[in-house]
Amino acid sequence: MAKEKREIIRLFSESNNRHFYSTTKNKRNSPDKIKLKKFDPILRKHILYVERKTSK
Numbered sequence: 256m257a258k259e260k261r262e263i264i265r266l267f268s269e270s271n272n273r274h275f276y277s278t279t280k281n282k283r284n285s286p287d288k289i290k291l292k293k294f295d296p297i298l299r300k301h302i303l304y305v306e307r308k309t310s311k
Contacts, residue, residue, distance in 0.1 A: 263278075267306075269303045276293055289306040290306070
């Protein structure tokens with residue numbers, strides 16, 4: 256079986272609430288952790304989200 260190129264990741268809020276976004280990324284093209292500014296519906300403003308792996 257071929258090794259998967261895309262990995263399911265979760266982007267967790269820096270504000271330490273329980274909100275997260277799920278997405279995939281290509282491990283080969285971007286090996287570093289992703290940091291994105293996304294909208295947090297709990298705080299109702301844009302804040303930084305950081306990548307953490309999900310357990311399968």
